[in-house]
Amino acid sequence: MSDTKTLLSFAVEMAEEAGKIMRHYFTLSDKGVEIKADHSPVSIADRKINRLLIERVQQVFSGHGVRGEEESYNQSSNELWVCDPIDGTVGFIWGVPTAMFSLAYVVDGQPQVAAIYEPQLNKLYTAVKGDGAFLNGEKLCVSQHTSLYRANVGMTSSVGRLLEREAFCKALLAAGTRLSTMPGNVLNGSLVARGHLDGYIFPGRGAHDIAAEKLIIEEAGGKVTSLDGVEQRYDGEIRGAVVSNGYIHQALVEQLRQFGVENYLGHSK
Numbered sequence: 001m002s003d004t005k006t007l008l009s010f011a012v013e014m015a016e017e018a019g020k021i022m023r024h025y026f027t028l029s030d031k032g033v034e035i036k037a038d039h040s041p042v043s044i045a046d047r048k049i050n051r052l053l054i055e056r057v058q059q060v061f062s063g064h065g066v067r068g069e070e071e072s073y074n075q076s077s078n079e080l081w082v083c084d085p086i087d088g089t090v091g092f093i094w095g096v097p098t099a100m101f102s103l104a105y106v107v108d109g110q111p112q113v114a115a116i117y118e119p120q121l122n123k124l125y126t127a128v129k130g131d132g133a134f135l136n137g138e139k140l141c142v143s144q145h146t147s148l149y150r151a152n153v154g155m156t157s158s159v160g161r162l163l164e165r166e167a168f169c170k171a172l173l174a175a176g177t178r179l180s181t182m183p184g185n186v187l188n189g190s191l192v193a194r195g196h197l198d199g200y201i202f203p204g205r206g207a208h209d210i211a212a213e214k215l216i217i218e219e220a221g222g223k224v225t226s227l228d229g230v231e232q233r234y235d236g237e238i239r240g241a242v243v244s245n246g247y248i249h250q251a252l253v254e255q256l257r258q259f260g261v262e263n264y265l266g267h268s269k
Contacts, residue, residue, distance in 0.1 A: 042089060083102065084209055086101065099120075102186045102211075149176035189202075
């Protein structure tokens with residue numbers, strides 16, 4: 001395994017290069033959009049960033065692999081770069097400046113180094129396991145809110161899927177929780193790391209959405225588990241994620257158990 005300074009430097013360089021690509025295509029009316037088999041859109045910027053990561057990993061870390069949302073390479077390696085080239089592609093295509101780049105260096109399923117970049121606002125989140133989490137060099141810390149009452153919790157931005165989980169939403173609202181529906185899994189996770197959200201429920205199965213924020217949030221003092229409330233690997237399919245400041249984590253897990261974790265996952269892509 002390479003030293004963490006080298007790994008973090010690589011992750012930051014990739015984030016900065018991805019940001020340049022994102023800013024370029026964000027201003028164009030034609031973003032080369034295609035529809036994938038799962039009916040979600042992908043832009044030419046998504047594909048270019050994912051391809052660039054694979055090429056750079058092949059050049060710099062020949063034994064490593066890449067697990068990307070759009071393209072993967074050497075996934076059998078125990079050292080993987082898990083990447084979402086653009087989290088929030090729909091907003092990116094529409095011209096909403098909330099899209100983010102997410103990259104984690106994962107060893108045996110566990111994130112060790114992470115970089116998340118919000119290019120429109122030039123916000124770079126970084127973390128190395130055991131060394132804390134930072135935003136543009138300033139140390140991050142999650143909120144200290146201890147109850148679901150008046151907690152700020154993010155959920156999926158899809159109105160249709162919110163309606164499918166109506167009973168779950170009503171249970172949180174009855175507990176006095178404030179729900180938000182901001183787009184972008186990584187954006188919501190970054191807000192938890194900064195202490196602006198107390199929690200976030202991620203309903204999907206892609207490790208690329210959560211691997212980097214898992215490390216950043218936990219290094220900021222928070223907690224990230226599956227929807228079942230247990231630890232999981234980030235080199236394959238996951239069972240959603242409960243992302244929190246740690247204090248309200250178990251309460252969110254309990255609400256999910258009452259609703260039914262399989263039912264919650266069943267409403268995801």
